[in-house]
Amino acid sequence: MIIKNILVLLVNLIFFSSCSDLFLTEKMINCENYNPQYTFEKDIKPIFNKYCISCHRSDNAIAGLDLSNYSEFNISKYFIPGDTTQGLILKWIKDVEDPMPPSWFGVMDRDTINMINQWILECAIEN
């Protein structure tokens, strides 16, 4: 009986901890002392280089957006560190009908979109 109860507890733990990943997608956290899982240089910049900077770089900043340089897009209009409910970058990449990048240009898979989402949730540090 005790073993059965422990098993039920374990199954619940696994179930709820995997669910919490889903809850992370649209969330706000406190950015003080936050330890990010992704880095800008290693994880996010290569994504922007592949999917965005053809149209959003310093000498071709369509819609005024330059994603080739962190300091150029570090503006609350584009993203708010620790808050995935706001900001134009997440709004556009998650837009189903008219996404960024435009679908004729390329399609980012779910994992890639989640990395950007997670980086912003984890305070979007330039690291």
Ligand code: HEC
């Ligand atoms: C093939 C060109 C192209 C690529 C690649 C592209 N964009 Fe865009 N982007 C545009 C155009 C054109 C607009 C203007 C809005 C519109 O009418 O679609 C735009 C607008 C935006 C805006 C709105 C800016 C504002 O101030 O309103 C954001 C945010 C954005 N893009 C993010 C991205 C991100 C992030 C990527 C890569 C994941 C990306 N874009 C890739 C062409 C592109």
